[in-house]
Amino acid sequence: MKSRFFGGLILIAAACAPAFAHHSLAAAYDDKKPVTLKGVIAKFDWTNPHVYVFLDVTDASGNVANWAVEFPSRIELKRDGWTQDSVNIGDVVTVEGSLARDGSKQANGKVVTFASGKKLNGLPAPFLKIVALPKPAPRWPDGHVRLGVVPGEMGYWASTAASTMEETGANVRMSYEGILANVADAGKVAPFQPWAKALYEYRQKRLLADDPMAACLPPGGPRQFQVPYGIQIVEQPEKKRVFVMSGGGNRNWRLINLDARAHQPDDILPTYYGDSVGKWDGDTLVIDTLGFNERFWFTNGGLPHTENLHLTERISRPDFNTLKYEVRVDDPGAYTRPWTSSWTLQWIPNQEIQEYFCDEYNRDLQH
DSSP: OOOOOOSSOHHHHHHOOOSOSSOOHHHHEEEEEEEEEEEEEEEEEOEESOEEEEEEEEOTTSOEEEEEEEEOOHHHHHTTTOOTTSSOTTOEEEEEEEEETTOSSEEEEEEEEETTSOEEEOSOOOSOOOOOOOOOOOBOTTSOBOSSOOTTOOEEEEOOSOSSOOOTTOOOOBOTTOOBSOGGGHHHHSOBOHHHHHHHHHHHHTTTTTOGGGGTOOOOGGGGGTOTTOEEEEEEGGGTEEEEEESSTTTOEEEEEOSOOOOOGGGOOOBSSOEEEEEEETTEEEEEEEOBOSSSOSSTTOOOOOTTOEEEEEEEEEETTEEEEEEEEEOTTTBSSOEEEEEEEEEEETOOOOOOOOOTTEEOTTO
């Protein structure tokens, strides 16, 4: 993808045109190469997919260099107290961060300190922490548990308890993005076939640089329940279907049919979300999904899959504030046997999913 910068600021663009569009921050920047930049803010881009601060830095010889300092998405920064007015052109700031791996005048910002001493945290804050009083799950008039919002209220599901996926009981250390603390632990994550393990290790060693979601492709499969921007579940019992609406990517949606239809494998065109048919087992929605393409990563961290991927998912709401997601992965093309994983999501009350479109240079509506 081409850089999304910079029709408006030609001087800065010429001197310091970022080489990246949407991408893995770990792949673009090296945490082992810290940098401290003191300068004057020349431009502030409060945009998706990532926020940028452009800084004029004067060295000991009096030469001015233009730096592009990248931060997480505005949604994540809002969770750390940022607003579109937090930074202004002309502010003198000190930014602590990590240098770009390609040697350009770019950095991943960690902390911004103003002349007044005020600080803004620039580290990713992908998950909201909501303290809510316990109460039972809401129900439809017929007694069925509701997986979505109650009429007259607002809310959505986010803040997953596990932003990564591994076989139940594996307990492998990895970052919230799915980067292993030790690549040697790759074989513990899932029962890989040799080629799949090699591909997983390759993606890990490249620090997820090839992540299709970084190119704005959909988060298919279980990954839809891992993204930091949340999901909304829309139930239409009168039409016997459920939609899972993603707050990340480009507001992708997934359809789950509950009308007792069977899969028609010969008629399925492989897609990012597959062909899903579901049924209720008490208060648990059981979903059978196949018909996936191979163009996406079905979990954070880059676990491989093939078009043979077959998922059995179980979604339940044990209480008002908790959504439980369980999945059985059956892909004989990539794994030696079926395996399972599970996690929970938290209800975010009194809020709508915030705007996040994985577009070039996407701005808030008021801009």
